[in-house]
């Protein structure tokens with residue numbers, strides 16, 4: 001991951017690292033940090049199986065992940081999770097616990113982006129499962145299958161494992 005070279009606010013060339021991992025803009029005075037983008041993912045468990053989704057888009061199209069996505073700029077992780085699950089699957093969930101937080105790297109082309117992955121255990125509330133275009137298919141999987149499944153990112157496998165252990 002490269003540091004920012006120009007100020008995202010006013011396009012001025014940024015000064016050398018300020019010693020705290022950021023780069024300072026000589027014009028507006030802001031320091032810019034390339035820290036991790038927070039993303040949320042939901043483990044949904046029913047009858048001893050967890051729901052995983054087949055990615056409908058690049059990167060990693062055709063591989064597995066869980067419903068979820070990136071948060072809006074001021075969106076609370078729990079609100080973002082409920083929104084993403086509703087958008088992607090058409091169902092309402094509520095968060096049961098918030099105890100699967102991981103740091104990860106997602107690769108876009110040849111750029112590695114750090115990601116703060118916030119995983120949630122959820123319980124189904126209502127609605128018919130009707131995936132949108134981001135989701136090519138969905139499958140219900142059990143704990144014994146997890147190591148053989150082709151997850152795009154290891155943190156999703158660990159979230160699902162934790163959810164299945166949880167009940």
Ligand SMILES: [Zn+2]
Nearest residue numbers: 007010025028
């Ligand atoms: Zn600036």
